[in-house]
Amino acid sequence: MPFIRISMIRGKSESYVQAIADGLHRALVAEYDVPEHDRFQIVHQHAPEELIFDPSYLAGPRTQDFILVAITAGRPRTPEMRRAFFHRAAEELQRHPGLAPKNLMIVINTTQSNEWSFGDGIAQMASADWLAATGMASDE
Amino acid sequence: MPFIRISMIRGKSESYVQAIADGLHRALVAEYDVPEHDRFQIVHQHAPEELIFDPSYLAGPRTQDFILVAITAGRPRTPEMRRAFFHRAAEELQRHPGLAPKNLMIVINTTQSNEWSFGDGIAQMASADWLAATGMASDE
Amino acid sequence: MPFIRISMIRGKSESYVQAIADGLHRALVAEYDVPEHDRFQIVHQHAPEELIFDPSYLAGPRTQDFILVAITAGRPRTPEMRRAFFHRAAEELQRHPGLAPKNLMIVINTTQSNEWSFGDGIAQMASADWLAATGMASDE
Numbered sequence: 001m002p003f004i005r006i007s008m009i010r011g012k013s014e015s016y017v018q019a020i021a022d023g024l025h026r027a028l029v030a031e032y033d034v035p036e037h038d039r040f041q042i043v044h045q046h047a048p049e050e051l052i053f054d055p056s057y058l059a060g061p062r063t064q065d066f067i068l069v070a071i072t073a074g075r076p077r078t079p080e081m082r083r084a085f086f087h088r089a090a091e092e093l094q095r096h097p098g099l100a101p102k103n104l105m106i107v108i109n110t111t112q113s114n115e116w117s118f119g120d121g122i123a124q125m126a127s128a129d130w131l132a133a134t135g136m137a138s139d140e
Numbered sequence: 141m142p143f144i145r146i147s148m149i150r151g152k153s154e155s156y157v158q159a160i161a162d163g164l165h166r167a168l169v170a171e172y173d174v175p176e177h178d179r180f181q182i183v184h185q186h187a188p189e190e191l192i193f194d195p196s197y198l199a200g201p202r203t204q205d206f207i208l209v210a211i212t213a214g215r216p217r218t219p220e221m222r223r224a225f226f227h228r229a230a231e232e233l234q235r236h237p238g239l240a241p242k243n244l245m246i247v248i249n250t251t252q253s254n255e256w257s258f259g260d261g262i263a264q265m266a267s268a269d270w271l272a273a274t275g276m277a278s279d280e
Numbered sequence: 281m282p283f284i285r286i287s288m289i290r291g292k293s294e295s296y297v298q299a300i301a302d303g304l305h306r307a308l309v310a311e312y313d314v315p316e317h318d319r320f321q322i323v324h325q326h327a328p329e330e331l332i333f334d335p336s337y338l339a340g341p342r343t344q345d346f347i348l349v350a351i352t353a354g355r356p357r358t359p360e361m362r363r364a365f366f367h368r369a370a371e372e373l374q375r376h377p378g379l380a381p382k383n384l385m386i387v388i389n390t391t392q393s394n395e396w397s398f399g400d401g402i403a404q405m406a407s408a409d410w411l412a413a414t415g416m417a418s419d420e
Contacts, residue, residue, distance in 0.1 A: 003208060003247060007322050014189055021192055037197040040208060040245065042147050043190035049294055050323035052301055057317040059399025068283060068320060070352065072210065072247060079394045083403055090401025101400045105320065107283060107352060108395035114219045115248035119199025120241045121230025123223055143348060143387060154329055161332055177337040180348060180385065182287050183330035212350065212387055254359045255388035259339025260381045261370025263363055 001074025001116055001125070002028060003040035008067045010045040016097045017043055023092035024069060031084040032077060059102050067099065069106045074125070076110050141214025141256055141265070142168060143180035148207045150185040156237045157183055163232035164209060171224040172217060199242050207239065209246045214265070216250050281354025281396055281405070282308060283320035288347045290325040296377045297323055303372035304349060311364040312357060339382050347379065349386045354405070356390050 006020060021041050028034040048064065055062050069089075077085075090101035114126030124130050131137070146160060161181050168174040188204065195202050209229075217225075230241035254266030264270050271277070286300060301321050308314040328344065335342050349369075357365075370381035394406030404410050411417070 003210070003245075017189065035197070037194045039192065039194045039197070041192040042184070042186065042208065043192070044184070044322070044324070045190065046322065049297065050325065052319065052321040052323070054317045054319045057315070057319070057398065058404045062399070068322065070283070072249060079403075079406055082394060083406070086397040086403055087401040090397075090399075103399065104397070104401070105283075105399055106397040107391065109249065109352060109389065109391050110395070111247065111249050114222060115250070117226040117230075117244070117246040118197065119202070119230075119243065119245055121227040121244070123219070123226055124198045126219055126223070143350075143385075157329065175337070177334045179332065179334045179337070181332040182324070182326065182348065183332070184324070185330065212389060249389065251387065251389050254362060255390070257366040257370075257384070257386040258337065259342065259370075259383065259385055261367040261384070263359075263366055264338045266359055266363070 001038055001113065002032070002034060002071050003042070004028075004072070005042045005044060005070045006067060007044045007046065007051060007070070009048050009051050009064055012045075017045075019097035020067065020093060020099065023096060024089055027085055027089035027092050028071075031088045032073075032081055053105075059105075062103055063100075065099060065103045067093075067104055069104070071106065071108045073108055073110045074113050074116055082108065141178055141253065142172070142174060142211050143182070144168075144212070145182045145184060145210045146207060147184045147186065147191060147210070149188050149191050149204055152185075157185075159237035160207065160233060160239065163236060164229055167225055167229035167232050168211075171228045172213075172221055193245075199245075202243055203240075205239060205243045207233075207244055209244070211246065211248045213248055213250045214253050214256055222248065281318055281393065282312070282314060282351050283322070284308075284352070285322045285324060285350045286347060287324045287326065287331060287350070289328050289331050289344055292325075297325075299377035300347065300373060300379065303376060304369055307365055307369035307372050308351075311368045312353075312361055333385075339385075342383055343380075345379060345383045347373075347384055349384070351386065351388045353388055353390045354396055355393050362388065 025039050029036050053066050090104050093099040114123050118124050165179050169176050193206050230244050233239040254263050258264050305319050309316050333346050370384050373379040394403050398404050
């Protein structure tokens with residue numbers, strides 16, 4: 001139930017961008033209790049002057065490889081899960097495509113399950129009928 | 141008081157994009173207690189590889205017409221209002237421009253009225269002076 | 281700890297865009313308790329039909345210079361601080377690059393400090409070890 005926006009400077013190959021998206025999703029599945037098929041990602045590629053970041057605030061030195069990931073999550077997780085996810089995401093992207101952990105910034109924003117419609121005009125996770133029909137457990 | 145981001149794959153006509161934006165606004169006005177003139181919408185058009193989505197998680201099968209709508213709302217509404225809005229949005233966009241409901245995903249994120257400045261450097265909905273001068277009721 | 285998205289219509293000079301970003305950051309530092317080096321900004325430039333706004337709802341008349349600023353803040357501030365920030369932001373941008381206050385809309389969305397990783401795979405503001413090693417105070 002998260003969806004994520006990945007903001008980066010234009011100019012990387014399509015396979016590099018794909019590797020970033022893949023690695024972030026693997027980290028969410030491994031550490032943030034996200035189902036494998038619950039994947040929705042938007043990539044925003046910018047001119048250098050459109051992505052403004054301090055080179056060294058709280059981490060760094062950041063370079064032009066800097067990526068800012070904004071995650072809209074569907075329900076709260078524990079601080080421990082967040083810590084594990086941040087760690088895993090940095091690890092996955094360092095392994096492939098080779099992003100330095102200092103260049104990965106992540107911000108999570110939490111909503112409620114009943115604020116999501118995945119399609120068909122219904123709020124799947126807040127619909128007793130839908131949950132009963134599909135045999136899924138409510139996420140709330 | 142909502143503003144919404146509409147994310148889609150590049151390549152649709154300007155009138156198609158306009159119809160999507162119009163239909164979403166009609167649904168907000170009809171079912172989410174949004175004034176007709178309270179309209180602020182941003183359209184993000186992406187290369188296909190920049191909009192990544194699972195074809196069938198909780199709805200689908202989704203196609204390249206898939207649209208992800210992120211709504212930042214100014215105050216909470218009831219789950220019933222959300223349900224009615226999701227339903228109406230799918231209906232409006234199916235009627236025009238003919239978007240299949242399976243291709244419409246919506247996520248709402250709720251803030252507080254006093255976190256909004258509509259212009260002029262003031263928080264209109266949190267300013268007693270402004271509300272008194274205009275005769276408007278506070279939204280909070 | 282905020283990061284901000286600045287949405288505007290394409291066509292302004294690079295120095296104009298820079299002045300908008302600079303002025304917003306100065307206002308955050310002056311009135312919203314943001315450290316000078318805590319700066320992360322993303323500029324989204326759009327075709328005119330991609331930025332849809334009512335010309336006069338609660339402020340205006342808005343023109344094609346309209347800018348919508350979405351701020352993701354790391355922790356709550358008081359309504360008084362928000363008011364001071366809105367006022368200061370309008371003032372800064374009016375002075376330079378000359379943006380009319382009616383054309384500046386700002387929306388703040390608040391998260392928690394432990395939902396942020398600034399890099400290195402850790403949640404800096406939620407890590408006792410990190411805070412102790414750097415001598416920084418927790419933001420929470």
